[in-house]
Amino acid sequence: MTKIAELPRNEAGIAVALDELAAAFGERLLTGQAICEQHGHTTTWIDTQAPDGVIMATSTEDVSRAVSICAAHKVPVIAFGTGTSLEGHVNAPAGGICIDLMEMNQIVAVNAGDLDCRVQPGVTREALNTHLRDQGLFFPIDPGANASLGGMTATRASGTNAVRYGTMKDNVLSLEVVLADGRVIRTGGRARKSSAGYDLTRLMVGSEGTLGIITEITLRLQGIPEAISSARCSFPTVQAACETVMAVIQYGLPVARIELLDADVVKAVNAYSKLTLPGTPLLLLEFHGSEAGVVEQAETFGMLAEEFGGNGYAATTTAEERNKLWQARHDAYWAIVGLRPGCKAVATDVCVPISRFAEAVTAAQARAAELGLIAPIVGHAGDGNFHASLLVDMENAEEVARGEAFVKWLAELAISMDGTCTGEHGIGQGKRSYLTKEMGGAVDVMVTVKAALDPHNILNPGKILPE
Template identity: 70%
Template structure:
C-alpha cells in the first residue's frame, strides 16, 4: 500500500509558532484532538496525519499573518477547504498548521456583463450557483461533492460537465495568493486573455497548496441554457458504449455531459434507489442550448446509439424527468458502497485518450474480477476519464495489498496508453510514485520551481513531488 510517510518535525519551530498564533488568533485557533483529526483526512485510505493546530482566518490579511509566522519558524502550512480530496492532500506528515478557509466564504463581486465573478476560497460550488441563479448565470464545474472553490482550484478539479465546459484550469481567470513568505500577489487581471509574462494562474491551479495559499478566485461564468435535455441508453458491452461516445464527439455534437455506469453500478443503483434500469452498461447524457437544438442533439445521439446496438433510448426536457434520469448517477457512490456495507470504497481515477477508453475499462474490469473484488466503475467518458471503486476490508492485509497492486497496475496501464494516472483526483500523497513515470524529466522542473518559490518547503510538504 502507498504509505503516507511521516516527515521530520521541527519541534522547536512548531512550539514557538503555536505560542505566537494562539495569542494572535484566540478562539480562531484550535488544538483539540478531534478537530485536528477531522482536518487530517476523511476520504482516503492513507493514514491520518494530523496537524498541530487548526486556524479559521476570515480574510487575506489573517492568512498572510499565519504564513509569516510559520515562515519565520519554518513550520508547515496546509490549506483546507471542505476535506473532499481523495489522495491525502490535507494530511500533515510533518505536523504544522492547518488553515481552514471555511469562514472566508463571501462572494465579493459578480460582473454579469463580463460573465465572471470574484469569490473567497471558502465559497462552495453549490453556494455560488444558488447566488447566481436569479441573474441567469451558473458556474459549470461539478466534481460531484459540494467542494470549496479554493480547493477545486488548488486540485484542478473537474467533473461531469468537463466535456463541454472544461476543468478548473479553463475557468479560473485570476487568483490572489499568499506566498510562502507571507506576501500577497495577484496572478492576472479579469481580462479574458493575456500575453503578459508567465502564466502564474495556470501554475497555481493544480499546485495543491504546495506553492502558496489561494485567498481569492476570479472565475468565468456561463449563462444558464435556455433549455436542457437528458437522455439514457443501454448497451450490450462497455466497448459498444465507448464506441458510441467516440462517434458522438467526432460528429461534433456539443454534449454537456456523458456519463458511463457499468453493469455492476447499474445493479447497485437499482437496489439502492428503487430504479428499474436494464442491468447493462448505461450511458447518461445531457445537452444544453435552445429548445430546438437540444431536441436535435438528443435525436442525433439516438441515431448514433442505435448504430452501436443501443437499446431503451429515451430523452426528455422536463426538469422532473431529467432529475429522475440522473438519479442513477448521483446515487452511484453510496449505492456502490451499499454492495458491501462493512467495506471501504477506494476511489481511484485515470484518464486515457478516448480511442483507448474501451480497452482500458475492459482491462480494468477483467483485472478486478481476477482479484475477486466487488468494484463498480463509472466514468466521465466524454473526455476519457473513469473511476473504479474497489470495496475493501481495511482490516484484511491481503485485500489491502491486492487493492494497492491494482491501483498501481491501473496507473501504469493508463500511462502506457498515453494517458494519465489521475484525470481529476490529483497527486497528493497517494499518486506521487507515478508522477515520474508519467512526466519524466518534467518533474525536475517542478522540483526547481518548488525549491525557488518555497525554499524551506513549508507549503503542504510531502505532496506531489516524489520522495526521491
C-alpha cells in the same frame, strides 16, 4: 489503512510558532485533538496525519500573517477547504499548522455583463450557483462533492460537465495567492486574455497548496441554457457504449455531459434506488442550448447509439423527467457502497485518450476480476476519465494489498496509453510514485519551481513531488 511515512518534525519551531499564533489569533487557533484530526482526515485509505493546530482564517490578512509566522520558524502550513479531496491532500506528515479557509466564504463581486465573479476560497460551488441563479448565470464545474472553490482550484477539479465547459484551469481567470513568505500577489485581472508575463494563474491551479495558498478567485461564468435535454441508453457491452462515446465526439455532437455506468453500477442503483434499468452498461447524456437544438442533438445521439446496439433509449427536456433520468448517476456512490456493507469504497481515477477509453475500461474490469476485487466503474466518458470504486475490507490486510496492486496497475496502464494516473483527483500523497513515470524530466522542473517559491518546503510538504 495505508501508511504514508512521516516526515521529520521541527518540534522547536512548531512550539514557538504555536505560541506566536496563539498571541496573534487567540481563540481562532484550535489545538484540540479531535479538531486537528478532523483537519488531517482523508476520504481515501491513507492514514490520517493530523496537524498540531488549526487557524480559522477570515481574511487574506489572516492567512498572510499565519504563513509569515510559520515561515519565520520553518513550520509546515496546510490549507483546508471542505476536506473532500481523495489522495491525502490535507494530511500533515511533518505536523505543523492547518489554515481552515471555510469562513472565508464571501462572494465578493458578480459581473454579469462580463460573465465573471470574484469569490473567497471557502465559497462552495453549490452556494455560488444558488447565489447566481436569479441572475441567469451558473458556474459549470461539478466534481460531485459540494467542494470549496479554493480546493477545486488547488486540485484542478473537473467533473461531469468537463466535456463541454472544461476543467478549473479553463474557468479561472486570476487568483490572489499568499506565498510561502507571507507575501500576497495577484496573478492577473479580469480580461479574457493576456500576453503579459508568465502564466502564474495556471501555475497555481492544480498546485495542491504546495506553491501558495489561494485567498481569492476570479471565475468565468456561463449563462443558464435556454433549454436542457437529457438522454439515457443501455448497451450490451462496455465496448459498445464506449464506441458510441467515440462516435459522439467524432461526430461533433455538442454534448454537455456524457457519463458511463458499468453493469455493476447499474445493478447497484437498481437495488438502491428501486429503478428498473436493464442490468447492462448505461450512458447518460445532457445537451445544453435552444429548445429546438437540444431536441435535435438528443435525437442524433439516439441514432448513433442504435448503430452500436443501444436499447432502451429515452430523452426528455422537462426538469422532473431529467432528474429521474439522472437519478442513477446521482445515487451511484451510495449504491456502490451498498454492494458490500461494512467495507470502504476507495475511489481511484485515471484518464486516457478517447480512442483508448474502451480498451482501458474493459482491461480494468478484467484485472479487478482476476484479483478477486469488486470495483464498479463510473466514467466521465466524454473526456476519457473514469473512476473505479474498490470495495475493500480494511481489516483484511491481504485484500488491501490486492486493492493497492490494482490501483498501481491501473495508473501504470493509463500512463502506458499516453494517459494520466489521475484525471481529476490529483496527486496528493497517494499517487506521488507515478508522477516521474508519467512526466519524466518535467518533474525536475517542478522541483526547481517549488524550491524557488518555497525554499524551506513549508507549503503542504510531502505532496505531489517524489521523495
